[in-house]
Amino acid sequence: MPLDTASGAFAIAPTPFHPDGRIDYDSIDRLGDFYREVGCTGVTVLGIMGEAPKLDGEEAVEVATRFIRASQGLAVVVGVSAPGFASMRGLARKAMEAGAAGVMIAPPPSLRTDDQIVTYFRQASEAIGPDVPWVLQDYPLTLSVVMTPAVIRRIFAENPSCLMLKHEDWPGLEKISALRAFQADGSLRPISILTGNGALFLDFEMERGADGAMTGYAFPEMLVDVVRLQKEGRRDAAHDLFDAHLPLVRYEQQQGVGLAVRKYVLARRGLLASDAQRKPGPVLSDRAKAEVEYLLSRVARVDRRAAISPQLARAS
Amino acid sequence: MPLDTASGAFAIAPTPFHPDGRIDYDSIDRLGDFYREVGCTGVTVLGIMGEAPKLDGEEAVEVATRFIRASQGLAVVVGVSAPGFASMRGLARKAMEAGAAGVMIAPPPSLRTDDQIVTYFRQASEAIGPDVPWVLQDYPLTLSVVMTPAVIRRIFAENPSCLMLKHEDWPGLEKISALRAFQADGSLRPISILTGNGALFLDFEMERGADGAMTGYAFPEMLVDVVRLQKEGRRDAAHDLFDAHLPLVRYEQQQGVGLAVRKYVLARRGLLASDAQRKPGPVLSDRAKAEVEYLLSRVARVDRRAAISPQLARAS
């Protein structure tokens, strides 16, 4: 599946670690199987939530390669954002050799003006090479770089190898509408728009024209289903399922502890052997774990997939 | 009600404007009646969501005074954050003369170190005068000033007239637990903690020890009820009501357009004559209004107060 026509749910995968900080490759394999089985169309690795900056260069290649192998049949996008182009290029080319569908690039927080942003992505695209398909990550809340729809259009116009937008502006509904309007008036070529933000607005993002979701919510099944239901025109059903998960989606969305919650849930689901993060990383308090369990029990009233029997749990 | 023992729901009031930018005093009166009737214990005016920076000095005093008069029986907190202490003191003293219960102070974004933060609030407290009760606003997401629980404890220890914490750190559940633990070990005197963040975490904040909510959600009735239900120990009922509103709470939480959504809903409820904001302010698209209407109809399935008959609507 070429990235510019991609749709559905791309799961953002966490990087699994053992409690001592070593990479847990078995859990990578388990995640790959899981994402395929639940109907994801893609997997994104080494993103911000993937603790990518905590890996050194060789580890990053190994994790990406293992995920690619484990996710046969799915499109794998590898985050290659780096402070410099040398590291970015190195990882991008090794990822493509290993079979990635493309790479993802976020802007460095220092960019301010429209021209600075456009220039950066032109140089990044040149650095990785024109043959490497890439995803533009638009994430102002965390990166503090604000791209207008017109700037995004310029980036796509200048870089034929840029095929997909990972949209997580906030608020971003009007931005999706603006980009689709650009396509309607012929000023923007077809691109895929997958939305992030922990899925907090996925229900309406689909109605505004998103092609799917790319985020790390611990129940990618919900992402798959909401995307599908909205495409089938079953609006109320989509919202009903979404709303049932929203309290947990919202809880995961907390900056700082969100990843800890996700790893905890994925460990409770038997997918990760441990919910460990590499340092520096927050630890989930017992109180917080109990809150997550309560939320899971409430989600399970509507969606049985959230009914996790304690026996399955491997974590903490 | 002295602020250090305050609980329940403090509604953060928007400042009503006519479409031409003049202040709409009749809507202030209507809001005051409304907040009292639905069971709020307090009202907060001239907060960040109150478009306070768009008022000049005299207007600020007039708006605060009118709200105080309109909200008889409720504790009114007046936001007095200002770039300088002269303006802060002027507004604070006029607000107290008009009958305010206290004032609220947020830190300027330039503060970085623990000592800078503590020093600032000591000077602010001196500036407004030791007889003026005040609320400490802790809002890192917007203000980029991060206060540890220990710094908050220092501020309360140094300033006897600081009586309440408006808590909107994100994530902030552990911070509430830490502050309540300080009180348990005797290192922090009794204070009131009301939580903000658009109520996005109110369900669990109450369980962690918050005394209530201080936020601008367009259905303060929900805040009143969730606070009450949690205090009565009716956890599931509290979450059931909260979850029914969460899709709209979440929609309002969007930075940038949140206030537009709130004003739209309050206008639809017949409380504001217009949903106008002073410039610069975003305008809600027709698409967004339709989304809000859809959300209202879904909330109304559980909470009939969200069933707004079109006849009532005054806005747009």
Add this chain to the structure above:
Amino acid sequence: MPLDTASGAFAIAPTPFHPDGRIDYDSIDRLGDFYREVGCTGVTVLGIMGEAPKLDGEEAVEVATRFIRASQGLAVVVGVSAPGFASMRGLARKAMEAGAAGVMIAPPPSLRTDDQIVTYFRQASEAIGPDVPWVLQDYPLTLSVVMTPAVIRRIFAENPSCLMLKHEDWPGLEKISALRAFQADGSLRPISILTGNGALFLDFEMERGADGAMTGYAFPEMLVDVVRLQKEGRRDAAHDLFDAHLPLVRYEQQQGVGLAVRKYVLARRGLLASDAQRKPGPVLSDRAKAEVEYLLSRVARVDRRAAISPQLARAS
């Protein structure tokens, strides 16, 4: 002198305070006389260095009015930057009524994209009224808003009442060259460019095409002379004088204590009755004062105007 043809040195005036925080109007009068006598063509009041945010609305009008009266014959620019347009308009119109030559507007730090910046200044210009001449302040180092030369050109094109650029980008030499090139190719109308940054680059800014200086260095005589010498084509003489002052210019340039140094020197020169700042403000240590005295003695070897006899000193 209309602002768009202004040149020479505009002194940025500090706001004089008594040690107890009251405004010191006598020192305002003394400063006005002084600036005129040393050959300044203008005075800028209520700028960032003027402690403007520490004044309330009425005080700001009084300070501006007094400076305008005290500076007969000079063009007075009044800083009107404010969090909201109501306050900005109020001060701008009162300043113009009192006889100001124009007002100065800086962008709020939250602006990011080119369009946000352009939109803000269009709205600000509308708010103060099309009859009020204004100066665009470009100061990324402190305000974190970055305007490209093309964005500056858009602002001047959209707003006929914008007549002057206060340039203090850093580094900014190429920006001056770019703007002058725009004028050479006819895409930018004639504007005045005065440079700030504490005069740290004034020597070369003049060679790149600046019309003069607008900054608060405690020896505006040097600004006047360097501008004049450069206009006369006496490059080496301009640099010789500039270099003699540079150690002190550099010392004043320290963020945080720069204003304290300036007020100390102006008090030592007998112009301010006190070097007091309103809180919060740093206090100059004895060690720092001794360093300033040493610098003054070194400047005085070349420029006798820096030879301040101790008898003249009023401060500390």
Add this chain to the structure above:
Amino acid sequence: MPLDTASGAFAIAPTPFHPDGRIDYDSIDRLGDFYREVGCTGVTVLGIMGEAPKLDGEEAVEVATRFIRASQGLAVVVGVSAPGFASMRGLARKAMEAGAAGVMIAPPPSLRTDDQIVTYFRQASEAIGPDVPWVLQDYPLTLSVVMTPAVIRRIFAENPSCLMLKHEDWPGLEKISALRAFQADGSLRPISILTGNGALFLDFEMERGADGAMTGYAFPEMLVDVVRLQKEGRRDAAHDLFDAHLPLVRYEQQQGVGLAVRKYVLARRGLLASDAQRKPGPVLSDRAKAEVEYLLSRVARVDRRAAISPQLARAS
């Protein structure tokens, strides 16, 4: 020379590149010889000015190793700041094996509270291992992390392997005095304080108690001499030499183009084969080059070492 008793001038070395972006190892050798010949006591490589983020992991090790070999007899400090501890540890240990005297660590810009800062450096110190001597970099202007003197004291108290402070707070004179006062009262153990900021305040920093300079000014001879003169108590002579260089020091200090100026001058001095930077990097305009030449000619009137005969020049 152990780092905690280090003094004199540590030159911050640029990373030399060929015009096509390859690393220029011959110029590294030439720089090493040069720094030793002019009397530097140390060399710092892979700092912010060393374009470190533009190197990939292997290149960083190669550059550090080559500099260590080329700088026999000098203490070499290797910048190891990295987004994650895995990369930091890897580079630190390889640098020490290659013969580095220690490593330098800057705080990531996201740190805010005192505790966050202290915790980060504790974890970083653990990550590189307790046997690796390290230098604490305090650089708020660029990194936006503000450390009070008390926080710096905590970091040194907690981490016995932290031996030196690279001081480039701005303004920072009082900070040096505060740290030396801590040592006088016994609350801080002996440490070396070398100052950065492009040497803009070196004259007074030495008088406040700094042990020397660590910065990249293109005439490290001046740093060596000013440090020596101040230690000999020859205050006026130190300032005379410093002031002669200050116009160029100031010109180099421009954020964004400072490195381009330094590389240009080092190339003009025959030390770098090319003044090329890896992308993204600014290019010095012809106008700027002419300004630098003019400044060099003026410095040369006092310090003959700045009289660079055109024949020597290799660059541009």
